[in-house]
Amino acid sequence: MTGAAGRSAPPAPDLDTPRYHVTGERNWINDPNGPLHHDGVYHLFFQANVHAPEWGPPSWGHVSSTDLVRWRRHPDALAPEPGRADADGCWSGCARIVDGRPVLYYTGVVGDGDDRVEAVCRATGSADLTAWAKDPDGPLVAGPPDGLDSGYHRDPFLWHDGREWQLILGSGTTTGERHGTVLRYSSHDAATWHYRGEFFAASREAGGIDLGEHWECPQLLDLGDLTVLLLSCQDPKAPRPLLHTVAYTGRITGGAFHAHGPPRLFDHGDALYAPAAAVDAAGRTLVWGWVQEPLAEHDRARAAKVGALTLPRVVDTDGAGLRVRPAPELEGLRTDLVRSGPVPDPAGAPGSVLCPAARQMEIEVAVERPRGRYGVRVELSPDGTRALTVAVDAEAVTVTGPAPDEGCRAPLDAADPAALRIYLDGSVVEVFAGDRVALTRRIHTTGTALGAVRAFAAHDGTRMDCAVWRLSATAVDEAPDEATGA
Ligand code: FRU
Known part of the structure; x- marks a missing residue:
C-alpha cells in the first residue's frame, strides 16, 4: 500500500535488532x-x-x-x-x-x-x-x-x-x-x-x-x-x-x-x-x-x-x-545507572523486582553465601510468561528463554567466582559467569511491551547485589565517509 504522497509507510522499527552490537549496513x-x-x-x-x-x-x-x-x-x-x-x-x-x-x-x-x-x-x-x-x-x-x-x-x-x-x-x-x-x-x-x-x-x-x-x-x-x-x-x-x-x-x-x-x-x-x-x-x-x-x-x-x-x-x-x-571499555556503553545495591528479599517468590526491563541493558550481579540456585529473570512480556532466565547453581549456569524449556547450560568450576554480567541488546544476549564462562544466545521478544527485571534466590541467606544500566543505542555511526569529509 502506498500513502497519499505515493511513498510506502516506513517499516515499523524492529525492536529485536541489536543496537550497540556491530551489525551490517543492511x-x-x-x-x-x-x-x-x-x-x-x-x-x-x-x-x-x-x-x-x-x-x-x-x-x-x-x-x-x-x-x-x-x-x-x-x-x-x-x-x-x-x-x-x-x-x-x-x-x-x-x-x-x-x-x-x-x-x-x-x-x-x-x-x-x-x-x-x-x-x-x-x-x-x-x-x-x-x-x-x-x-x-x-x-x-x-x-x-x-x-x-x-x-x-x-x-x-x-x-x-x-x-x-x-x-x-x-x-x-x-x-x-x-x-x-x-x-x-x-x-x-x-x-x-x-x-x-x-x-x-x-x-x-x-x-x-x-x-x-x-x-x-x-x-x-x-x-x-x-x-x-x-x-x-x-x-x-x-x-x-x-x-x-x-x-x-x-x-x-x-x-x-x-x-x-x-x-x-x-x-x-x-x-x-x-x-x-x-x-x-x-x-x-x-x-x-x-x-x-x-x-x-x-x-x-x-x-x-x-x-x-x-x-x-x-x-x-x-x-x-x-x-x-x-572488554573493560564496554563500560563506555552505559548511559544511565537504573539501580544498584543490595536486593531486598530475593528469596520471596517470584523474586524481587529490580526495575522495568529495557531492550538495551547491562545487569551485574554479585553474590555472597549462595546456597542453592539464584539468578536474574528478565520478563519479555508484561505477564512474565515469556522470559530470559539466567540461573546459577553449584554446578552450572543456565540461560533459558523465551520458553522455560529452551536453553543452554555451561558447567561451572566450583572455584570460579559466581558473579554475572548480562548484556541484552534486542534479541542478542551475552552472559558472562565468573571469568571463564560465556554464553551467547538470541532470544526474540515478539511483543512491544516488556515486564520487570527480577533477582531471585532459593534461600533466605543468599545476599545479592545488583546493578542495572541502560546502554547506548548506537554502535555504528552510519554516516558515509564522503558526508563526513573523511
Ligand atoms: C564460516 C564460513 C567460513 C567461510 C565463510 C563464508 O561461517 O563458512 O568458513 O569463509 O563462512 O561466508
Missing part, C-alpha cells in the same frame, strides 16, 4: 574477519551480503573504532569480481601488517558445491585501510595441494614466528571417517607459499564434543604461557545444524600444534560461531564472534538486519586456565 552478515589494531584504530571486517536477508556471495564490510564502543562504517573493503579467483565470494580471512603495509588475506571462491575452488587471495590497503587493491596476478595459493582429499581449503590465518611467515587454513578429510584438519603453509615474504602438511587434526569427537566434518576459521592465540587454537566445527550434512567453536590449548613443536588435552567449547550458548582474534597495542588478545540468527526464513525477510558481531572479549590466562571476559 540485510545479512556472518563471520567477523581480520580484526586489526593499527595506528590507534581498531578495524573490524565481516562477511556481508547487503542484497538479501540470507547468506549470499559475501563482500567484506568494514567498521573502525578508537574506543571499542562507537564504530564508524566504511565502504566495503572487498567485493567479488567476475573473472577473478573471488568471482563467487570473498570468504573469510585475516588482516596483517606486512612490511609496514596493511594486507588482507582472504578466501577467493569460484564455483559452487563439489566444484567450488577455495584459493588464498590478497589485497593491499591504503595507510588508513579504506581503499584496497587486489593482487593483479591472481591468487597466492590457487587451491588445495595436489593429492589432498579435501575440497575445504579456506579462511587463512597468518603469523610471523620470528623466522618466517606461517599460514594455516581450515580443512577436513573427505574419505573414510570424515574429520577436521588444519593445513599449514610457510613463506619468507608472505607472498610465495609452500605447503608444509597438516598442522592439526583430531577425530570426529573429543571431550564429549562433536567436532564436525571439517573446520573453519582456525585462529591461533599466543597467550604467553598458553597457546590456544580456536576451531569452528561444521557438518553441513548433520540432521541438526552443527556450528560451534572449540578451544584447544597446547603448543607448537616441529611445525604442528600438539593439544594438551580435549577441547572445550569457546562459548556455551547456541549462537556464537567463527570467532576472529586480534592482538592490540596493549598486548591484549581481543576476540569477536558472529552472533547467528535463528529466525525462520520468512521472519528473516522481516528483520531489519540479520546477524551481528559479539561484543569484544578479552581472552587471557591466569594460571588456572583460559579466561574470557568482556
